[in-house]
Amino acid sequence: MKGKTVPVLVVLGIIVVIWYICTVWKNAAWVQDQAGRDGRTVGFGELVTATMALERPMLPAPHQVAAALWDGIAGQAVTSKRSLVYHGWVTLEATLAGFALGIVLGVSLAVGIVYFRVMEMTVMPWAVISQTIPIVALAPMIVVLSNTLSLGEALGLENRLVSKTIISAYLSFFPVLVGMVKGLRSPDAMQLDQLATWNASGWQSFLYLRLPASMPYFFASLKVAIAAALVGAIVGELPTGAVEGLGARMLVASQFGQPLLMWASLFAAALVAGLLILGVGALQRAADRAMGVRA
Amino acid sequence: MSGLWLAIVFWIAAWGANVWIARRARGRIVALVPPVLFGLAVLALWEGAVRAFGVPEVILPAPSVVMATVGANLGLLWGDFVQTIVKGAFSGYAMGVGAALVVAVLVDRSPLLTRGLLPVGNFVAALPIVGVAPIMVTWFGFGWQSKAAVVFAMVFFPVLVNAVAGLTAADRMHRDLMRTYAAGYWTTLFKLRLPSAMPFIFNGLKIATTLAVIGAIVAEFFGSPTRGMGFRISTAVGSLALPMVWAQIFVAALSGTLFYGFVAMIERRVTFWHPSQRVRG
Numbered sequence: 313m314k315g316k317t318v319p320v321l322v323v324l325g326i327i328v329v330i331w332y333i334c335t336v337w338k339n340a341a342w343v344q345d346q347a348g349r350d351g352r353t354v355g356f357g358e359l360v361t362a363t364m365a366l367e368r369p370m371l372p373a374p375h376q377v378a379a380a381l382w383d384g385i386a387g388q389a390v391t392s393k394r395s396l397v398y399h400g401w402v403t404l405e406a407t408l409a410g411f412a413l414g415i416v417l418g419v420s421l422a423v424g425i426v427y428f429r430v431m432e433m434t435v436m437p438w439a440v441i442s443q444t445i446p447i448v449a450l451a452p453m454i455v456v457l458s459n460t461l462s463l464g465e466a467l468g469l470e471n472r473l474v475s476k477t478i479i480s481a482y483l484s485f486f487p488v489l490v491g492m493v494k495g496l497r498s499p500d501a502m503q504l505d506q507l508a509t510w511n512a513s514g515w516q517s518f519l520y521l522r523l524p525a526s527m528p529y530f531f532a533s534l535k536v537a538i539a540a541a542l543v544g545a546i547v548g549e550l551p552t553g554a555v556e557g558l559g560a561r562m563l564v565a566s567q568f569g570q571p572l573l574m575w576a577s578l579f580a581a582a583l584v585a586g587l588l589i590l591g592v593g594a595l596q597r598a599a600d601r602a603m604g605v606r607a
Numbered sequence: 608m609s610g611l612w613l614a615i616v617f618w619i620a621a622w623g624a625n626v627w628i629a630r631r632a633r634g635r636i637v638a639l640v641p642p643v644l645f646g647l648a649v650l651a652l653w654e655g656a657v658r659a660f661g662v663p664e665v666i667l668p669a670p671s672v673v674m675a676t677v678g679a680n681l682g683l684l685w686g687d688f689v690q691t692i693v694k695g696a697f698s699g700y701a702m703g704v705g706a707a708l709v710v711a712v713l714v715d716r717s718p719l720l721t722r723g724l725l726p727v728g729n730f731v732a733a734l735p736i737v738g739v740a741p742i743m744v745t746w747f748g749f750g751w752q753s754k755a756a757v758v759f760a761m762v763f764f765p766v767l768v769n770a771v772a773g774l775t776a777a778d779r780m781h782r783d784l785m786r787t788y789a790a791g792y793w794t795t796l797f798k799l800r801l802p803s804a805m806p807f808i809f810n811g812l813k814i815a816t817t818l819a820v821i822g823a824i825v826a827e828f829f830g831s832p833t834r835g836m837g838f839r840i841s842t843a844v845g846s847l848a849l850p851m852v853w854a855q856i857f858v859a860a861l862s863g864t865l866f867y868g869f870v871a872m873i874e875r876r877v878t879f880w881h882p883s884q885r886v887r888g
Contacts, residue, residue, distance in 0.1 A: 319723025326720075327727075338746075370746065430622075430629040430641070437642035444863040445856070446820045452844040453852055457666065539733035546735045547821075550828055559738070566741030566829060578738045585734050 331374050332364075338371040339363035372572050380576035381583075393556075396580040402557040403545050404584060406473055410480020411541040417481060418488025418537070419530075425489075426496040426522075436493075443486050447479055451548055454478050476557075480544035484537040491533025495526025524603060531596040538588045546581060558584070614655025621648040668850040676850040677857060683839075684858050691836040692862050694751035695823035699758025700815060707763050708808070711770035712796070721771055728768035736761050737825050744829040754835075757826040762815035766808070773807025774800055806881050809874040816866045820859065 336359065343362045347354045354362065364373040372380075384396035391398060421439070424431040455475040499521050507517040549559030558581045565574035625641040650670050656662070657669040664672065677684065714720045740757045747753035777800045785795045827837025836855050843851040875884055 316722060316726060319719050319721075320726055321723070322719060323723035323727045430626050433629050433638065433641040434625055434645035438645065441860075441864055444817055444820075444867040445860040446817070446824050446863055450856060452840055453849075453856065456844055456847075456849070461666070536733075543735045543737060547737055547825060550737075550740075550825060562738050562741055563829075566745065569745075571742070571745070574741060578742075581738055582734045586730065589730075589733065 328374055331371075335369070335371050335373045336360055336363045339366055339369045342366065342370065368569060368571055370571070372575050376572060377575045377579060380572040381579050384573075384576050384580065396558070396561070396576065399556060399558050399561045399577070400580055400584055403542070403549065403559065403581070406476035406545040406548065406557070407480055407538075407542045407584075407588070409473065409477040410482075410544055411484050411538055413477060413481035414484030414537055414541060415488055415534070418485040418533075419492050421485070422489050422492030422496060423518075425493050439486060439489055442482070447482055447544065447547065450482075451475075451479055451550075455548075476545050476548035479548040480541040483544040484541040487533040487536040487540060488530075491529045491536075492526055495529030496522045498529065499525045527599060527603065531592065531599070534592045534596075535589055538592055539585055542581070542585050542588060611655040611659035614651040617651045618648045621645065665847045665849055668853055672850050673853040673857060676854040680851070680854065684854060686834050687836045687839050687855070688858055688862065690751060690832070690834045691754070691823050691827065692820065692866075695754030695826070695835070696758055696819040696866075698751070699755035699823065700762055700819040702755065703759040703762035703819075704766050704812065704815065706759070707766035707811075708770055711767055711774060714771055715774045721775065724771055725768060728764050728771070732764040732768055736764070737822060740822070740826040741829045744826060749830045749832055753830075754823045754826040758819045758822040761818040761822040765814045765818065766811040769807045769811030769814075770804060773804030776807060777803040805874075805878045806883070809870065809878060812870050813867060813874070816870050817863060820863045820866065824859065 340359060340363055343354060343359055343366075363369070364376065366372075369376070381396070384394070388395035388397075421431075421435060425436060426432075455472075458475045458478065503521060503525075504517065507521055512520070545557070546559035546562075549557040550563055555564075558577050561577040562574050565571070565577060621644040625644055628637060628641055653667075654669045654671060657667060662669075668676075714724055737757070739760050743753045743756040743760070747756050781799055781803070782795065785799050790798065824837040824840070827835045828841055831838040836859055840852055840855050843849070843855070878884055
């Protein structure tokens with residue numbers, strides 16, 4: 313882990329430098345234009361400082377985004393509609409609900425596929441095809457369906473949450489399915505034979521051999537699935553006329569021409585993604601300890 | 608009601624046939640039958656249920672209605688397809704993949720950058736990059752260029768990470784062999800390292816196909832000319848023309864699957880030597 317810190321910092325540094333150069337390049341036209349109207353000419357030094365302090369830049373400088381992000385997270389009351397924590401929570405809710413649904417769906421399909429050859433032959437190809445279907449094409453549809461059927465009211469939830477949850481679950485079940493099929497099949501014939509000599513029932517060999525053996529695969533696929541669930545929740549907010557959530561925040565900011573807010577929401581989403589992946593990692597370590605895996 | 612019963616009977620018959628096939632049949636063509644039967648059974652059940660319960664078209668149109676809409680609007684659908692998939696997704700995909708491969712080869716020359724790029728790239732690849740769509744629309748306008756830019760941003764990192772990982776995949780032994788042949792950097796790159804990176808690169812390319820289609824459609828929700836699949840879907844949902852929405856979904860699903868299948872086919876040709884491509888007996 314320690315061997316990676318320096319290279320990662322170098323790469324991040326390069327990205328930030330490229331970003332600053334792009335900021336100057338993208339915003340230069342606007343600054344030149346303004347100066348031209350005032351009949352001034354701008355020198356290079358002035359150009360650089362001016363491009364990084366615009367209120368509505370084409371591309372905000374990294375420190376501007378950081379400031380906007382900080383203001384959105386720490387500068388507002390958590391319950392305020394301007395707080396990114398508030399909008400992040402709305403998105404997170406849908407992400408976690410979809411993630412949970414995706415896990416249930418993925419694991420149960422995987423168990424079916426491992427135990428029944430018919431299911432492997434019929435369901436597996438469709439699971440693959442389902443991922444090549446652009447879910448966003450379905451997003452507005454799912455929203456209309458869950459609104460007209462009032463699925464949410466039936467469950468005592470908001471309709472918008474239901475549609476986002478469905479989209480998240482659709483994106484996140486596939487990695488879990490693939491990982492669990494691999495994981496449940498990972499015990500080799502010798503281990504299965506061993507259980508057979510102990511006269512273990514099918515249920516016991518599932519519980520004591522296949523399930524524990526699948527855990528590393530399970531957690532690896534969870535990391536992919538949680539990221540996919542977040543993408544699903546954000547995509548679910550974009551075309552659905554949502555007013556709350558990070559995706560909705562981006563949409564509103566773009567429509568009202570507030571690039572700083574848009575970039576801040578984008579990075580807030582990145583922050584949420586990072587926290588979620590770390591969370592899954594912590595969960596994995598806890599599960600490893602509980603199951604007696606040696607580090 | 609009889610339609611529903613017919614559909615249920617068909618479902619059970621198809622299930623029975625699949626169980627029978629799963630028990631005894633082997634071979635590639637036969638393996639195609641169960642999923643096709645399953646798909647048909649789902650469609651039959653959908654059609655039967657919609658008819659039997661009189662589900663209104665604004666909630667869920669029957670498959671036959673959707674197909675009729677597809678048939679009646681071929682010209683319109685083709686225009687949307689060209690705008691979104693050909694102009695937006697394909698051009699962005701080509702540029703993103705090309706740029707990622709070039710950057711991968713450049714980065715590969717420095718071990719420091721390679722080690723740093725993998726974690727950063729993996730993290731960026733997990734981010735909801737689709738959020739850059741509104742930014743790209745403000746930068747490049749409503750035309751297909753902004754859609755291509757979104758697709759570029761979405762496919763770049765998954766392909767880059769896979770390509771960089773793939774370039775490190777060649778065996779120590781194979782590299783030493785190239786050295787004993789006195790092969791230079793470029794010869795080693797083209798004859799050994801790029802070919803052995805291909806399974807990884809194609810993994811990235813296949814992930815990127817889906818992302819490309821998603822990116823092109825989502826970007827249209829933020830502004831587009833009056834054609835394109837994303838534009839058509841959002842306006843059709845607005846006017847509750849659900850058969851049209853489903854017709855677009857059908858086209859999107861078909862083009863997504865074909866795009867993926869096409870890349871997978873090239874993969875089979877290029878990496879025929881890899882264990883994952885060997886035909887099982």
